Amino acid sequence: MAPDCTPFERQLIEGCRNGSPQHQEMFYKHFYGFVMAIALRYHPARQEAGSVVNDSFMKVFDRINRYEFTETFRGWLRRIVVNTALDHYRRLAKHTHALDLDQADSQTVLVEDSVISQLTADDILKLLQHLPAQYRMVFNLYEIEGYSHEEIARQLNLSVSSSRVYLVRAKEQLARLVKRYFPNHNERFYP
Numbered sequence: 001m002a003p004d005c006t007p008f009e010r011q012l013i014e015g016c017r018n019g020s021p022q023h024q025e026m027f028y029k030h031f032y033g034f035v036m037a038i039a040l041r042y043h044p045a046r047q048e049a050g051s052v053v054n055d056s057f058m059k060v061f062d063r064i065n066r067y068e069f070t071e072t073f074r075g076w077l078r079r080i081v082v083n084t085a086l087d088h089y090r091r092l093a094k095h096t097h098a099l100d101l102d103q104a105d106s107q108t109v110l111v112e113d114s115v116i117s118q119l120t121a122d123d124i125l126k127l128l129q130h131l132p133a134q135y136r137m138v139f140n141l142y143e144i145e146g147y148s149h150e151e152i153a154r155q156l157n158l159s160v161s162s163s164r165v166y167l168v169r170a171k172e173q174l175a176r177l178v179k180r181y182f183p184n185h186n187e188r189f190y191p
Contacts, residue, residue, distance in 0.1 A: 004072040013073065016064045028057055034074065035081050037125075041140050042085035044129030048092075056084040082145055086155050089137055093156075119182070127177045134158075135170035142167050 005013070012030060015023025035056055039049040059080050067076055119127075128136055137156060141147040142163075147155070149163040156163070 038081040052085045056081045138166040139170040
């Protein structure tokens, strides 16, 4: 049995492996929140995140027979969602212009760790939605998913140095957003 699966989830997986539409529907409803939360980290527009969710479930149903119960199921599912979100990003990125790194604001803003630690997951998700797409993608992949800059560069068709710069700029912008949206904290901000 998968290390993180309940007996009910194991039953859903087995039903999906057998092609049962009822199990697929229950599976979708059961894991929808988990999958949507990941999709929203990468695509804050609900419509685009919904497309990522639906495409992810289609991939899961297509590949469920490849899942090995020796690995965590949620980790396997998360990889599919992240890769689907990246596919959507690459498709959208073809139609947008890359940020000019030389013209991006380089003023460093530091926020004490105690301010960040007081933010809820919802607060952080809302702040991430304010980041430009490139910054958000790199931040999510590096800080949340644990990808290296080399892996991010390959996934997003960037140079390794661009990945590093996007991460620094994402953190700087998040610090400014914290200062802007959470000004009533007693902690000090450093320009």
